[in-house]
Amino acid sequence: MRSARHLHDAVSALLLFLLLSAVVPAARAQQETDDESEFNYVCGAENGPENWGKIKEEWATCGTGLLQSPIDLSDRLASQAPHLGYLNHSYRPAEASMVNRGHDITVMFHGDAGSMWINGTAYHLRQLHWHTPSEHRVNGRRYNMELHMVHLSAENKAAVIGLLYKIGRPNHFLHELESYLQRIANTNEKEENVGVVDPWVARGHGEAYYRYMGSLTTPGCDEGVIWTVIKRVATVSSEQLKLLTDAVHDGFDINARPLQKVNYRDISFFCPDDHHERYYAAADH
Secondary structure (H helix, E strand, C coil): CHHHHHHHHHHHHHHHHHHHHHHHHHHHHHHHHHHHCCCCCCCCCCCCHHHHHHHCHHHCHHHHCCCCCCCEECCCCCEECHHHCCCEEEECCEEEEEEECCCCEEEEECCCCEEEEECCEEEEEEEEEEECCCCCEECCEECCEEEEEEEECCCCCEEEEEEEEEECCCCHHHHHHHHHHHHCCCCCCCEEEEEEECHHHHHCCCCCEEEEEEECCCCCCCEEEEEEEECCCEEECHHHHHHHHHHCCCCCCCCCCCCCCCCCCCCEEECCCHHHHHHHHHHCC
């Protein structure tokens, strides 16, 4: 009887061990899966945009902030601001790498890529990334893509230039990076050296712009960001757009945050040559 009892206990212990061996890795794998998708852009989802502020304490501003981005840039609400003047920026080619962050594709500058100056403060260009479709809208219209050129001051304050794109001729800046996009497609945090990148090519043309105070458009949605959105709409080919959306992780081919409330914020508009910019505005419709 004692031998039978010992055999029963041994078998029970072995079964328990095997059960735990199967459960623990599964739980760990589930945790890793959760960690890879702390937030998403699916409205109504548990980790969707309307719930970002509840996911982490440090992301609370996503739900409580009153100066959130993006917004609809309405000419009806914008005030003419000739005092803003032309954008004061000076860019230079610099060493860079491309990173697949899962939710977007980012070009990181490792050298001095130049700066923009606002009210006497220098904001240094650190990185740029794409959103599809556009996050900002102009007079209610949403475009196919938006490029963000992210600048930081010595005090770590952010100033972002937003450039809008519609389907049309191929974009020269993206064309130069297409081979690198293909290499990092569907990778996780893979970084690919792309050599020297010229930010001026990304900046493009167009002098008229909107200016307002907002936030980052990804968690934690930090406020105090100076936004400059260029009025002139550039072009990107449908093939280039597909290459960009295919490169990010599944579920992030749409990675644009929904519009946020303006909340009586001042929206300024600078236009140096009204006739010239009206031509581009008319050509866009």
